[in-house]
Amino acid sequence: MHGICQFYSTLSDAQNSSGHQPMPFEIEFGVFCKSDICFFHHNEICPNSPWFCSQHRKNNEVGYLQAWFSEKEPSDKCLSTCIGLGRMALEQCPSDKHLRRLVGELSPGKCRELAIKFGLEVNEWENFEYQFQFQIPDDLKFVAIQFCRGKSRDFTFRMLVRVLEKLELSHHLLCKVLRDVKPDVSGIPEDTLNSPPSNKVLLDLSNHIGNSTMQLAIELDIDSTTIQQIQYKHKTKLLEQTKEILQIWSKKQHPKPTLLLLIKALHRIGKMGSLRGLRF
Numbered sequence: 265m266h267g268i269c270q271f272y273s274t275l276s277d278a279q280n281s282s283g284h285q286p287m288p289f290e291i292e293f294g295v296f297c298k299s300d301i302c303f304f305h306h307n308e309i310c311p312n313s314p315w316f317c318s319q320h321r322k323n324n325e326v327g328y329l330q331a332w333f334s335e336k337e338p339s340d341k342c343l344s345t346c347i348g349l350g351r352m353a354l355e356q357c358p359s360d361k362h363l364r365r366l367v368g369e370l371s372p373g374k375c376r377e378l379a380i381k382f383g384l385e386v387n388e389w390e391n392f393e394y395q396f397q398f399q400i401p402d403d404l405k406f407v408a409i410q411f412c413r414g415k416s417r418d419f420t421f422r423m424l425v426r427v428l429e430k431l432e433l434s435h436h437l438l439c440k441v442l443r444d445v446k447p448d449v450s451g452i453p454e455d456t457l458n459s460p461p462s463n464k465v466l467l468d469l470s471n472h473i474g475n476s477t478m479q480l481a482i483e484l485d486i487d488s489t490t491i492q493q494i495q496y497k498h499k500t501k502l503l504e505q506t507k508e509i510l511q512i513w514s515k516k517q518h519p520k521p522t523l524l525l526l527i528k529a530l531h532r533i534g535k536m537g538s539l540r541g542l543r544f
């Protein structure tokens with residue numbers, strides 16, 4: 265199913281014709297496509313979608329390449345010497361997870377300002393407010409900024425840095441967005457952490473997610489269309505929504521749905537408490 269079993273990164277001479285600042289080299293990735301290796305520029309990787317080789321008219325799974333060069337080392341805060349994201353990260357298009365984490369750091373008011381700077385109309389923001397009035401503010405903030413990304417032809421971390429600066433917000437918020445987390449997993453054997461959680465654990469957990477279903481789904485890389493379908497299907501039944509989200513996630517192939525991954529997602533959305541009393 266996933267045709268990619270190996271990749272190469274090559275360094276080639278920069279062509280200064282492109283819009284961005286000159287770099288000493290450009291990084292390209294190669295995947296086994298049809299019968300040969302096809303190359304593409306690193307910023308052609310878009311979140312949650314395969315790379316389409318136009319020569320062979322074939323989709324190639326490249327999701328993990330994105331993870332490979334965008335996650336920073338886990339630590340609590342930026343060091344005083346941190347200069348922010350590297351060139352390569354700046355050229356990337358933020359994924360749903362990244363946007364969710366960013367707006368999670370902003371008040372609804374600040375997020376509204378951010379979205380409007382990205383071209384959201386006031387009436388569009390108000391429509392979202394109406395549509396999401398029964399959900400937590402983090403859901404509203406997320407859909408608004410996701411909508412901005414959808415409107416824009418070229419939405420990168422670099423653009424986010426510029427807008428954050430205009431709003432006098434620290435661009436180190438983006439370092440946090442890309443940084444891995446190290447939740448407290450003491451007492452859980454490593455084998456258990458690296459295995460898929462049991463169905464019983466998933467069911468027990470569903471009862472403790474409350475109204476953070478959508479936040480959890482985004483953090484677990486469930487795509488927006490699927491989330492919307494589940495929300496529509498189960499309307500106000502949050503427990504049913506959460507159960508289905510966790511079922512879908514547990515059947516994913518990439519990345520492998522391990523207990524550790526789930527715990528990291530819970531840590532990210534502030535729901536570590538939901539693990540209390542669970543036996544793994």
Ligand SMILES: [Zn+2]
Nearest residue numbers: 284290307355
């Ligand atoms: Zn480049």
Ligand SMILES: [Zn+2]
Nearest residue numbers: 297302317320
């Ligand atoms: Zn190809």
Ligand SMILES: [Zn+2]
Nearest residue numbers: 342346436439
């Ligand atoms: Zn930083």
Ligand SMILES: [Zn+2]
Nearest residue numbers: 445446447531
């Ligand atoms: Zn923490």
